[in-house]
Amino acid sequence: MTDHEPHPAPNGAAAPGLLSALASYRMARQELLETMGLGQSNRDPLAEVAEHLILALWGGRLAESRVQANYDLVSADGEFVQVKYLANPLGSWPNEHPVRSIPGVDWYTLVVYEAFDVTGVLAFPPDLAEICAALGKRHPGQSTTLQFTRRNWWTIRDDAETYRQLGMRIWLPPFR
Numbered sequence: 001m002t003d004h005e006p007h008p009a010p011n012g013a014a015a016p017g018l019l020s021a022l023a024s025y026r027m028a029r030q031e032l033l034e035t036m037g038l039g040q041s042n043r044d045p046l047a048e049v050a051e052h053l054i055l056a057l058w059g060g061r062l063a064e065s066r067v068q069a070n071y072d073l074v075s076a077d078g079e080f081v082q083v084k085y086l087a088n089p090l091g092s093w094p095n096e097h098p099v100r101s102i103p104g105v106d107w108y109t110l111v112v113y114e115a116f117d118v119t120g121v122l123a124f125p126p127d128l129a130e131i132c133a134a135l136g137k138r139h140p141g142q143s144t145t146l147q148f149t150r151r152n153w154w155t156i157r158d159d160a161e162t163y164r165q166l167g168m169r170i171w172l173p174p175f176r
Contacts, residue, residue: 029045033045033048036049043067046087050084050085051073053118053121053175054072054081054083054111054121055073057121058075058123059076060074060081061073071104071105075107079106079107080105081105081106081108081123082105082108083109083111084108084111086110086112087113087114088113089114089115093150096148096150097148098145099145099148100144100145101126101144102126105126106125106126107123107125107169108123108124108126109121110123110124110148112153119173120153120156120171120172121171122168122170123168123169124168125167125168128144129142129143131146131163131166134162134163
C-alpha cells in the first residue's frame with residue numbers, strides 16, 4: 001500500500017463503509033432533532049435528549065441559553081434544574097459520575113443511559129448528606145458531592161421509595 005491508497009480503519013472498515021454509516025447516523029440524528037423541535041444542533045445528542053426528557057417529565061421551560069453554566073431548565077415552580085447524563089454499556093460501567101450541589105440550583109438531575117437506552121432519571125436535592133449516608137458513601141464532602149456508581153444506581157433503582165423519602169425525585173421506565 002502506498003501513502004495514496006486508502007487504509008482501512010483498525011476494525012477493518014474502509015472509508016466508503018464509514019461514510020455510509022455516518023450518513024445513516026446523520027439521518028437518524030436529524031429525525032431526533034426534529035422530534036425535539038431543534039432545527040440544527042452540533043451539541044452532544046445524549047445531552048439534548050436528557051434536557052428534553054427532563055423537560056417532558058418535569059415541565060417548565062428550558063434556559064434561555066442552551067450552553068449556559070449552572071442550570072438547564074426552570075421548572076413550572078420556578079426551581080432551577082441542572083441536567084446531566086451518565087452513559088454506559090450494559091454490564092460493566094466504565095463511567096461514573098460526580099453529582100454536585102451547585103449554588104443557586106435547586107435540583108441536579110441525572111439521566112442514566114445503558115446501551116443508549118434511558119434506564120432511569122434521578123433528581124438530587126442540594127443537600128446530599130442523607131442520600132450519601134443511606135448509600136454508605138465514605139468519600140469527603142458528602143453534603144455537596146456524591147460519587148455516583150453503578151452500585152448506587154442499583155440501590156436507588158431497587159429501593160426508590162426510600163430515596164424519595166430522602167428528598168429525591170426518581171423516574172423509572174416506562175416513562176409516562
